[in-house]
Amino acid sequence: MKGGRGATLIICILLLGSILLGSGCADSGGSNVVKTGNTIQVDYTGKFENGTVFDTSIEEVAKEAGIYTEQRNYVPLTFKVGSGQLIKGFDEGVIGMKAGEEKTLTIPPEKAYGEYNxxxxxxxxxxxxxxxxxxxxxxxxxxxxxxxxxxxxxxxxxxxxxFNNELAGKTLIFDVKLVSIE
The missing domain is CATH 2.40.10 (Thrombin, subunit H)
Incomplete structure (x- = not known):
């Protein structure tokens, strides 16, 4: 009889836990990850498949790559996720990231600037x-x-x-670091 009560108690605890997690009453940590609609800041370095850097938000990287411009202000990029401000692959690639996380995004032409026409x-x-x-x-x-x-x-x-975008037809690789989520 005691074994039956213990098993029943365990099953009740497991059911209660799954109900709480499924309902959203328990914090699963999802509030600290990027979601569509968040405004975020990222540092990034954009490269071609051969490793050539074509853009970055980091001054030292720009200088090392020979693409530094004095007129540019090298600061993290701020944008609203899912608003269409950036290419689709970048927008989609940052979803689920946490502040401080680093990630490499490989974006094919169809999610970047399209195929060369x-x-x-x-x-x-x-x-x-x-x-x-x-x-x-x-x-x-x-x-x-x-x-x-x-x-x-x-x-x-x-x-x-x-009239093609200069990045049309190219797979783009971005090393991204999520600086903040607003």
Whole structure:
């Protein structure tokens, strides 16, 4: 009879524990992790698959990588998770992180800047662009609608421009450290 009561007591305790955890009455630590809608701060370093750094929020890393710019303020990036301020893969990748946690995100093109689209490379006569002489190859500019483009070829009569984002078609790797959750 005593063995039956002990087993019943254990089963009741287990049931009560599972009810509390399932109902959210007990803190499972989820309040300290990033969720959609949180405003967070992260330090990050963005790299290509070959290890070349293309962006960072950390001044020392920028200097080591040769991408340091004096005009830039190197501070943690602040954004609202899930708001569309950043690429989808970055937004999704920080969910569940805790303050102080470090993580490496590998983001394929479809969750970054999309695949490279050859139809977004177009050639125009200089006159149609309102130019009297060819622009410098590599020059970046915006059209009258605000779309950014890069000059990839130019001669005395035509200019070829690329409307793809410079990171289109690339897998991006981000080393991320969660600084804070607001």
């Amino acid at each position: 050859e139809t977004w490379v177009q050639t125009f006569p200089l006159e149609a662009m309102g130019l009297s002489e060819p622009p410098e190859i590599g020059q970046r500019s915006r059209d009258m609608y605000g779309n950014q483009f890069k000059v990839i070829d130019a001669n005395e009569t035509h200019v070829t421009i690329d």
